[in-house]
Amino acid sequence: MTARACLDEMEMASYLDGAADRDASTAVEAHLACCDRCRRRVEIVRRAMNAGIGAVGSAYEEVVTLTGRLLAEPVYRWTMLAKNAEYHHPGVVRRLLTLAVEERELQIVHAAEMAHAAAVIAAAIIGEAGAVCELRFDAWKLHSALLREAGRYDDCRAALDRAERAAVGVKDVELARGAILLSRALICAEPDIWLPEEAVALLAVAEEIYTRRDLDWLRRVLTVRGMVLLRNGKADEARERFERVLAQTDPANERAYAKAQTNLGWSLLAVGDLESARIQLDRAIEADMRHGVAVDVGRDLCLRSRIFQETGEHEAAIQSAEESMRTFQKCGRPDEAVRAGLVAVQSYTALSDGEAARHLAIMLAERSIELDRLEPSRRRSLTAEAVSYARELAERRSLTEDVAAAVRVYVEELAIKPAVAFNPPLPLAIM
Numbered sequence: 001m002t003a004r005a006c007l008d009e010m011e012m013a014s015y016l017d018g019a020a021d022r023d024a025s026t027a028v029e030a031h032l033a034c035c036d037r038c039r040r041r042v043e044i045v046r047r048a049m050n051a052g053i054g055a056v057g058s059a060y061e062e063v064v065t066l067t068g069r070l071l072a073e074p075v076y077r078w079t080m081l082a083k084n085a086e087y088h089h090p091g092v093v094r095r096l097l098t099l100a101v102e103e104r105e106l107q108i109v110h111a112a113e114m115a116h117a118a119a120v121i122a123a124a125i126i127g128e129a130g131a132v133c134e135l136r137f138d139a140w141k142l143h144s145a146l147l148r149e150a151g152r153y154d155d156c157r158a159a160l161d162r163a164e165r166a167a168v169g170v171k172d173v174e175l176a177r178g179a180i181l182l183s184r185a186l187i188c189a190e191p192d193i194w195l196p197e198e199a200v201a202l203l204a205v206a207e208e209i210y211t212r213r214d215l216d217w218l219r220r221v222l223t224v225r226g227m228v229l230l231r232n233g234k235a236d237e238a239r240e241r242f243e244r245v246l247a248q249t250d251p252a253n254e255r256a257y258a259k260a261q262t263n264l265g266w267s268l269l270a271v272g273d274l275e276s277a278r279i280q281l282d283r284a285i286e287a288d289m290r291h292g293v294a295v296d297v298g299r300d301l302c303l304r305s306r307i308f309q310e311t312g313e314h315e316a317a318i319q320s321a322e323e324s325m326r327t328f329q330k331c332g333r334p335d336e337a338v339r340a341g342l343v344a345v346q347s348y349t350a351l352s353d354g355e356a357a358r359h360l361a362i363m364l365a366e367r368s369i370e371l372d373r374l375e376p377s378r379r380r381s382l383t384a385e386a387v388s389y390a391r392e393l394a395e396r397r398s399l400t401e402d403v404a405a406a407v408r409v410y411v412e413e414l415a416i417k418p419a420v421a422f423n424p425p426l427p428l429a430i431m
């Protein structure tokens with residue numbers, strides 16, 4: 001069991017300032033031992049404090065008021081407002097970053113915008129002192145990670161370049177370098193970028209650093225390594241990595257443990273060991289349901305649907321896939337929703353339910369094309385996949401004219417491009 005609910009801002013502040021009594025501190029530490037998210041939030045604030053930002057509690061009220069005022073504005077105004085000097089306070093940056101970590105699981109694009117506002121403020125705070133570099137590094141790095149998760153690669157790389165520039169002035173240059181290497185590897189592992197050799201080379205250096213310095217981060221490196229192997233069709237090697245990650249994860253850290261189990265489950269599915277995959281998944285899903293974090297449950301349900309599919313239980317596969325799709329949609333992860341939806345399309349087809357397959361495939365294709373319109377630098381391979389299903393299943397006349405035109409463009413693109421050379425991207429958890 002997780003010892004208690006996640007820390008609120010005030011508890012975190014008094015703990016970090018050393019103002020909490022012994023019982024409160026013990027409770028906070030017990031929670032941190034089993035909650036990656038709160039550990040990450042505390043990490044951000046602690047790094048800023050160590051670099052000389054000062055106590056958290058003293059300016060707390062002011063910071064909360066300022067941040068609240070900014071976030072009360074419409075999202076599209078945040079970046080512009082962040083340039084306003086009244087917000088140029090290190091505490092506001094820190095608070096925006098911890099809020100973005102929380103928001104990440106709820107609304108990824110929202111979270112990315114929060115981190116961007118933080119980065120804009122950090123860039124505007126005058127001075128090259130370590131503390132400011134530390135803030136800038138954290139802000140641009142988190143912003144970059146969130147953009148990658150949202151599939152916005154150009155902006156993601158630009159943000160990472162900013163983080164790398166700030167990394168020169170941070171206290172622990174080696175750990176900052178490790179984080180940058182891991183981020184670059186993650187970009188290389190994205191299906192639309194897909195540079196597996198480069199990813200592997202970056203991960204090797206990161207692995208060397210973290211083996212000496214930080215075992216928590218080492219697990220992340222191994223997870224990404226497993227993901228690259230899995231997408232590259234090397235399921236056996238991927239399974240080895242995911243087994244190592246699971247062995248190195250403390251079962252008391254329930255959410256991290258469940259993620260490790262789900263990832264191992266994907267590789268077990270890929271090597272054809274369905275029974276073991278199901279065992280890992282059942283344990284993970286039980287823990288994730290209890291913690292109630294939608295995005296984790298969505299990933300589990302997607303794996304469940306694939307396992308059902310392999311055993312020929314297509315009704316059950318459809319049920320899980322559609323539930324997964326709705327879950328991802330609700331937490332603002334339209335890409336993963338489309339991906340889960342495609343599993344349902346396959347199972348409808350296997351059941352010879354052409355009408356349902358067609359209906360869903362067209363909806364997914366329309367959704368993907370709409371997303372591409374909104375965000376030109378976003379993932380394309382997924383749209384191509386959704387559209388090719390729609391193309392196969394739909395008669396041209398059942399598409400709206402708009403979509404039919406877009407489908408034609410994609411069909412042409414697909415005809416020139418070779419088929420996607422790696423396994424379909426799975427909704428793995430990277431931690």
Ligand SMILES: [Zn+2]
Nearest residue numbers: 006007035038
């Ligand atoms: Zn927590």
